[in-house]
Amino acid sequence: MNAVIPRPARQATATGGELPVAGPWRIRAADGRLAAVAGTVRALLEPHLRDRLLPPDADGGATGSGPATLTLALDEEPRAPHRTTVGISPRGAAEPVDESYRLTVTERGITCRAVTPEGVFRAAATAIQLLTTSAARILCQELTDAPHYAxxxxxxxxxxxxxxxxxxxxxxxxxxxxxxxxxxxxxxxxxxxxxQLPAAPELTAPRGDGAxxxxxxxxxxxxxxxxxxxxxxxxxxxxxxxxxxxxxxxxxxxxxxxxxxxxxxxxxxxxxxxxxxxxxxxxVVAAILADVCRLTAGPxxxxxxxxxxxxxxxxxxxxxxxxxxxxxxxxxxxxxxxxxxxxxxxxxxxxxxxxxxxxxxxxxxxxxxxxxxxxxxxxxxxxxxxxxxxxxxxxxxxxxxxxxxxxxxxxxxxxxxxxxxxxxxxxxxxxxxxxxxxxxxxxxxxxxxxxxxxxxxxxxxxxxxxxxxxxxxxxxxxxxxxxxxxxxxxxxxxxxxxxxxxxxxxxxxxxxxxxxxxxxxxxxxxxxxxxxxxxxxx
Incomplete structure (x- = not known):
């Protein structure tokens, strides 16, 4: 079994194949729109793979013999999520963002696919868990998943x-x-x-005793x-x-x-x-909240x-x-x-x-x-x-x-x-x-x-x-x-x-x-x- 949390909605295990974990790894963005996501995934992986994570200039090229590859890819066509997502999008979207994903483990690496960068990133979080919580090898398998709550x-x-x-x-x-x-x-x-708020500097000024x-x-x-x-x-x-x-x-x-x-x-x-x-x-409160709203990027x-x-x-x-x-x-x-x-x-x-x-x-x-x-x-x-x-x-x-x-x-x-x-x-x-x-x-x-x-x-x-x-x-x-x-x-x-x-x-x-x-x-x-x-x- 894998130890992914949250537990994916569907898991299909291929027969006979395994992916070694211990060797070197590279991260490849199959789409230029995922370059920033790849950089973030690299930063999250570094505490776990350390010197087994190859530098960015080794990420290019197709998967072949040698290092295993964590590939990030966008699907061309929308895919129906396996759960119905309900709730409010914290990003302010009228409808919840599609975070559904498909993750495939082969003997050469892991591929994370989704319609959106968010979905690709959720798949990558699953991949990081697989690499960290597995022993020497990961069974070849396909996981598909989507959230219930937005x-x-x-x-x-x-x-x-x-x-x-x-x-x-x-x-x-x-x-x-x-x-x-x-x-x-x-x-x-x-x-x-x-x-700190420009409209109310006294809120974060030193205390009366200078502390x-x-x-x-x-x-x-x-x-x-x-x-x-x-x-x-x-x-x-x-x-x-x-x-x-x-x-x-x-x-x-x-x-x-x-x-x-x-x-x-x-x-x-x-x-x-x-x-x-x-x-x-x-x-006073109006000035405070106006500053907080101005400084806040989210909705x-x-x-x-x-x-x-x-x-x-x-x-x-x-x-x-x-x-x-x-x-x-x-x-x-x-x-x-x-x-x-x-x-x-x-x-x-x-x-x-x-x-x-x-x-x-x-x-x-x-x-x-x-x-x-x-x-x-x-x-x-x-x-x-x-x-x-x-x-x-x-x-x-x-x-x-x-x-x-x-x-x-x-x-x-x-x-x-x-x-x-x-x-x-x-x-x-x-x-x-x-x-x-x-x-x-x-x-x-x-x-x-x-x-x-x-x-x-x-x-x-x-x-x-x-x-x-x-x-x-x-x-x-x-x-x-x-x-x-x-x-x-x-x-x-x-x-x-x-x-x-x-x-x-x-x-x-x-x-x-x-x-x-x-x-x-x-x-x-x-x-x-x-x-x-x-x-x-x-």
Whole structure:
């Protein structure tokens, strides 16, 4: 068997032939339109083949005896995909881009064919996996495949756990190797503001004590988007408003607080959300979003809209409508977390579903709370938990609001796709107990790789035509460095990538066996991972 993830839709194995892996390899673009794709594929292959990858000037010519060849070719005629692709194209196309491909392994090399450069690149990602996860030889075979969901995303959170531009490039490479095509950057939150904006230089200016801030310059951001585009990954920035705004308030003091519900003051601490009914605040936010939209090459800008604690329902609805309008006025398409549905939903709106009260898995009694050491360690009392449930109660109806309003749902349920969930102690190997105990958002119940892999998009009863796509998220509260990030991502991100591509959860026994052979790929790329005891590692 091959160990490709996501598992291809169809596989036909030829009789008797094998392709040796160990010798030298060259990359050949059979069509001049694929020259740039060939260069990107070469860059992705280098950590694995190293000096066995021949230099570009050896790529020309037809395949013959000697080096094996990875050939990239465009089909002349469109080919029907083997799955029906649904959802929103992250590149803004009216219809999903054709990413279907055909990959052929012969005794002389691997050929990647598709109608579009995107499809050729997805085939090349499959070829890289075959070369990395196979032993000495690959059986001659033909694979044909296409995605189910057009939007297949990963969100990371540099606002809380800063990642350098170089580290984000490594995340993009990892995403591309598993056919994810969106990198959602949570750029702002209470803990930090990470994007330099000409209209608001104070957001990234040194702090009052002279301490520098960590952020992406406008040139960093442009270069990162170009790097992602070469790998057919779209960058979606998130400016989280009107709540989660402590970093903005620190840099721009004096903005008035949004009107709060009666009886809330003094009960629980919260950062006052922004009041978008205030003309001065609206002007500040308008300048910020205009800059973000101008700097963003892709068609989408995420406006946040989650957890606006300390804001009336009317004030929140007004804020969401203003934020959407400001993004649209700058020529970009807004999306927001599911709470935005409470401001109304239209067919052009996308809302990211992440939570309902049952999914939060919170206790109802003191006895149940006593059995949840992670909640006790976080200082949660039953009074606080009851208030939390009351605050999130409207979330139980957000999904229905989105669907009934004709909008699209981006599926990111906290229960399975939040990859900041701690790993369960019982699946953590002895040599990673410290990391397992430290990493993850500590108020979540812990889980394993199988827990993530068992998620089924159909469980939410959202019609396929109303689903924008699938996106895993990893918030950065516990991320202290790049190794922490990848340990939380791997292996679980790979399981989400399988589900996002195929439209259904993988069959566990086969999936875990294939996962085991991907450790070599991660190690060759210098990526830390959790060696879960659920997986039969070599």
């Amino acid at each position: 939007w297949r995303g990963l969100m990371v959170d540099p606002a809380r756990g800063y990642l350098t531009p170089g580290e984000l490039r490594r995340v993009i490479d990892l995403a591309a190797l598993y056919k994810l095509n969106v990198l959602h950057l949570h750029l702002t939150d209470n803990e930090g503001w990470r994007l 520098p801030r960590e952020y992406y310059t406008t040139e960093d951001y442009r270069a990162l988007q170009e790097y992602a585009a070469e790998r057919f990954v779209t960058v979606v920035p998130e400016i989280d408003l009107p709540g989660h705004c402590a970093a903005l308030r620190e840099a721009m003091p004096g903005l008035p607080a949004a009107p709060a519900p009666e009886g809330l003051a003094g009960r629980f601490p919260f950062v006052p959300p922004l009041d978008l009914a205030d003309p001065g605040t609206r002007d 989408f800008v995420h406006i946040g809209g989650d957890e606006a604690v300390g804001m009336t329902a009317d004030g929140f609805a007004l804020a969401i409508r203003e934020l959407r309008a400001l993004v649209r006025a700058s020529g970009r398409r807004p999306l927001a977390w599911q709470e935005s549905s409470r401001a109304g939903i239209a067919p052009d709106d996308i809302a990211q579903f992440w939570v309902d009260v049952p999914m939060m898995d919170l206790p109802d009694t003191e006895e149940e709370l006593a059995d949840r050491p992670e909640l006790l360690a976080a200082g949660h009392t039953l009074e606080f938990i009851k208030a939390l449930k009351a605050f999130f109660a409207p979330a139980d109806h957000d999904l229905a609001r989105i669907v009934q309003g004709g909008g699209r749902v981006l599926l990111s349920p906290q229960s399975h796709l939040y990859l900041d969930r701690p790993y369960a102690h019982e699946v953590t190997p002895a040599h990673q107990v410290e990391a397992g105990a430290r990493l993850g958002f500590r108020t979540y119940r812990s889980g394993g790789v199988r827990h993530t892999a068992d998620w089924n998009p159909a469980a939410h009863a959202v019609p396929d035509e109303r689903i924008a796509g699938v996106e895993a998220t990893l918030f950065g509260e516990s991320v202290g460095g790049f190794d922490d990030l990848t340990t939380l991502l791997l292996p679980r991100m790979v399981s989400v990538a399988e589900t996002a591509w195929t439209g259904r959860q993988p069959e566990w026994e086969g999936h875990r066996t294939r996962l085991a052979r991907h450790a070599q790929l991660w190690e060759e790329r210098g990526l830390a991972y959790l060696a879960s005891t659920e997986i039969p590692w070599p």
